[in-house]
Amino acid sequence: MIIVMKQGAAQPDIEAVVKRVEELGKKVHLSRGEARTIIGVIGADDHMVSEANFEVMDGVEKTMRVMQPYKLASRDFSQENSIINVPGAAIGGKKIVVMAGPCSVESREMILETAHMVKEAGATVLRGGAFKPRSSPYSFQGMGEEGLKYLAEAREATGLSIITEVMSVDEIDLVGAYTDIFQVGARNNQNYSLLKALGKTKKPVFLKRGISGTIQELLMGAEYIMSGGNMQVMICERGIRTYETSTRNTFDINAVALLKELTHLPVCADPAHGTGMASLVPAISKAAVAAGADVLMLEVHPDPKRAWSDGAQSLNPAGFSKLMTELRPIAAAVGREI
Amino acid sequence: MIIVMKQGAAQPDIEAVVKRVEELGKKVHLSRGEARTIIGVIGADDHMVSEANFEVMDGVEKTMRVMQPYKLASRDFSQENSIINVPGAAIGGKKIVVMAGPCSVESREMILETAHMVKEAGATVLRGGAFKPRSSPYSFQGMGEEGLKYLAEAREATGLSIITEVMSVDEIDLVGAYTDIFQVGARNNQNYSLLKALGKTKKPVFLKRGISGTIQELLMGAEYIMSGGNMQVMICERGIRTYETSTRNTFDINAVALLKELTHLPVCADPAHGTGMASLVPAISKAAVAAGADVLMLEVHPDPKRAWSDGAQSLNPAGFSKLMTELRPIAAAVGREI
């Protein structure tokens, strides 16, 4: 950490800061510039030394953090890309993994039909929600365990792995009994109780960025899970909330490229939530692949206008197949397969 | 709901939309303008009729919602302000309630000392965190039940009611055994599992706006709790995330005033999180009172530079007393007391 003193800070104020740093067991590196004195904190584990405590001291103008607060999730921890294996897919490897399926499991027939269709078109993981976080308490909240059973049946029938959302600590055992991958939704990105509990499980976790989460907060969410012992985490850009209302969210394509620099974890993209408009999903899927995404998550519904949730952003079967075909040369152009 | 058809939409497309509305059991009101046809959905409970499903139909340009999705939380439900009673305070009444205390309970002595001090200065509720949502898994996570016990002891000693945060469904019983008011933090504003479970309790809930939550989402969070049967909800503006980085958050003073129009629930303000800077807390506290807030939540610490969390935004005892004095004429100017 670096502490910048105010212009003309009094000597006793400078000394008080130095003393406080030393009390915390750190060394000080003092630099007197023409206008300001700057105090470097050396050997600091930033987690013990809080910027906030120095910012309230007399004569301090501001503090600046030098180190990133995440460790296990960082490229410093592993230069090599992590690969997470589930049946049928090596997530983070050369082949881009497509996870596809409806927003919600709506019936046994529907999920089986969708599973066969997305498999045929090239998906290797089936998505579908059984517990749904809905913005209204009066909306459909998901089929619950019945939905999980249909997902498992679809896995049996197709060989696809499955991913489904877990919303709460007390649901982990139930969801974990069926799913191959735990999905943590955007609204739970900073539900630390849930993240800690998932860190104690042995199944991969697909962690979505918060609706207005920073890239750093996304990596800190991964760190919460990893620091509990579960290193199988993949992180997902799903659009962020901005002032622009023409689209449901603003898909942060920069984040896809930047995350590939900052972390060894697989980087996923969710163009359906990232746009909220089915007509934009193909273009943004191509962009995400071109920018380096390892995983595409897509919403596919047999009949979007009758979907119980997220119909506006779901592809129909023909649209999904067409997109898969169009993605292949893009993937090849960036040295990948799909 | 209103469905706007594209310019020159084909007659069969219009008919398909009309048919779909009628299938859903609603009546149609058709309006043919010079350029566009507009289809009104009459008698609709919007929770059954999703905009998304119409937006994917051929010929539809966009849909617009007419009704607010919250009911119990709205002014339509109750013109009169709701008052929530806890020992020593009628929250939402003429007297503005001040909830004060440290970010975290750090020790028995510290919370007792703070409790006596804030009571003397005019607070009626004591705040203090025992379970802390921290952005890093390596940071102090709160004292847990030990902290709750100290809070309860401080209540005994001072007669103040207490408020503390609950982060997870499985903590509700434990926290509820001690606290007078459940606090739901900004990161859990859309943790629907938690909100539903709190709707089944009988204690008041203090619900913070999400870090980038809309005013509507805040009211929908209240609706989640209220639809479960617990009508004792107060809602809190605590600063939102914007592009401006000079302050930790942007305190949305408009929200304070607008919420007083939209809802009968008590409206709270949290200037500490709203600014992140102790030097700004007095000005923003005054502004919140001037704009109509029913409750002020303030962070007070005996020695902010040694606080284990949120030191930069905590007032010291002298600062808190001074602020309380300065707030009195402001409250009087808007017909309130404090």
Next chain:
Amino acid sequence: MIIVMKQGAAQPDIEAVVKRVEELGKKVHLSRGEARTIIGVIGADDHMVSEANFEVMDGVEKTMRVMQPYKLASRDFSQENSIINVPGAAIGGKKIVVMAGPCSVESREMILETAHMVKEAGATVLRGGAFKPRSSPYSFQGMGEEGLKYLAEAREATGLSIITEVMSVDEIDLVGAYTDIFQVGARNNQNYSLLKALGKTKKPVFLKRGISGTIQELLMGAEYIMSGGNMQVMICERGIRTYETSTRNTFDINAVALLKELTHLPVCADPAHGTGMASLVPAISKAAVAAGADVLMLEVHPDPKRAWSDGAQSLNPAGFSKLMTELRPIAAAVGREI
């Protein structure tokens, strides 16, 4: 426009709104729902009928606009893509146009060297600023007319067309005497005096989105120019300001795809400003091409660490050549050339 009355609005309030609409020469379409009355304004030119005037009337809850406010820029005006011809490039055609060069013209030698280099790598338009909008009055403000002369000389030497920024009405004649394309920067996106004056010129205009401009405001900026008589407008996504600070701006890839739906004008992408980081420029350039951009604008500098402005986001010559090579298969994959 649609006017939604409040629940239980009084009959005289409804009548007053109807009367006001009719006074403005429009017809009314009245729809009484179970809860609310909705008043449609038919035959309205929305530019004469302001939502604001109805929102202040008693009993009105809100108003909703039905029509887009832009006309000449919309797809309704022209289904076919507009093509803007400059020497050496048909902007908006099958071949993606690359505009490359330094942020600022720094010297005669530097711009000539860069021009030859970018031409060889495949660019068809040379960019370079002579008048620079800098956030500090103490920063380098551009070489002015001397810089324009060097750009013209580089055009002579290479056959590249040139594009450079115009910042003010009184500079139009001077800049227009040299440039092939006027560039309007993000900070001037709503400088309507400038836009109107450019609408009276006969040279193409490259209009950047405002730093926090909406997609609609970008199109309204184009409308300002086009309504003056100059239909040769291209619009550019250059990153928007959001809460995320890991990158300089958030490149709105959704906007690239959505603008292709909404307008017939050529859609440009500026990954340098969109990211602020040279290391991300290749990935975002590929993404923009994959999403449908017609033009890529890139900052290239012979030695970025010595650039007088924007060094952090400029490619060096080797990086630019490599990127051009990598873009070719992406362009081919979406049916384009580069």
Next chain:
Amino acid sequence: MIIVMKQGAAQPDIEAVVKRVEELGKKVHLSRGEARTIIGVIGADDHMVSEANFEVMDGVEKTMRVMQPYKLASRDFSQENSIINVPGAAIGGKKIVVMAGPCSVESREMILETAHMVKEAGATVLRGGAFKPRSSPYSFQGMGEEGLKYLAEAREATGLSIITEVMSVDEIDLVGAYTDIFQVGARNNQNYSLLKALGKTKKPVFLKRGISGTIQELLMGAEYIMSGGNMQVMICERGIRTYETSTRNTFDINAVALLKELTHLPVCADPAHGTGMASLVPAISKAAVAAGADVLMLEVHPDPKRAWSDGAQSLNPAGFSKLMTELRPIAAAVGREI
């Protein structure tokens, strides 16, 4: 400036950075931490040394600016509040100045009537637009010079000073021939050509924050004017663009309080644009005064539902008089008058 090297940066990379700093005529202060080396640039005029140029050098992780880029506008330049005198008002003094009037001058009668009314209620400056920046080229663009003449006539009749907007360099002489204070609108906050030209005039400038301008950019806008020689600048918070759409903008009350810390210039508040809703203007006006604003700018129209612009956020005469009365005790509570 501080340059943070990457973990394990090679010695030659460190030396290259040091050499570059020295080439630029600055001294280096080297600090080797356990994990990282940090290079302080001493004696730097940051305007000559660009962070960007170092960020592209090998081994550099990031750079951090130590000094604020504004000088003349800062509290370091003057601890004492600046006072700007116009006939009838000392802006920045103990008495809070109220500037009131319609969005646009619509006719001679209307502006005269409004002027008399706002004067009687306690305003000391009359506002009214003659040149209007409208988002649509098809909207009313202002009465131009005719409007300026009516404003001047209203000044004669009432003794109020007048303020009106100037949009372009070529309008400065015309507008300056009539107005007492130049207003620069939010859209021109970074129109540096205009700001520079105003720096050469001798009349006070009222500078609005950009629609998504940072507090620093606002102060840099003031710096542009002041560095040209005109020190009579006042700055205005007018609401910023955020994700929240319930209100037209988000009034940044934090900015009002923080600007009073950062600058000696008078700080103004514009609750009409800050909210977009007349019903919220009284509450936000009170809040702004409570938070320390020196000036309130208010939109007042004899009949808001017939206003040619901004009717939804304008007070009617009765509302304005009532608000002025209610503001007096708030001003007194913070040691001011109004």
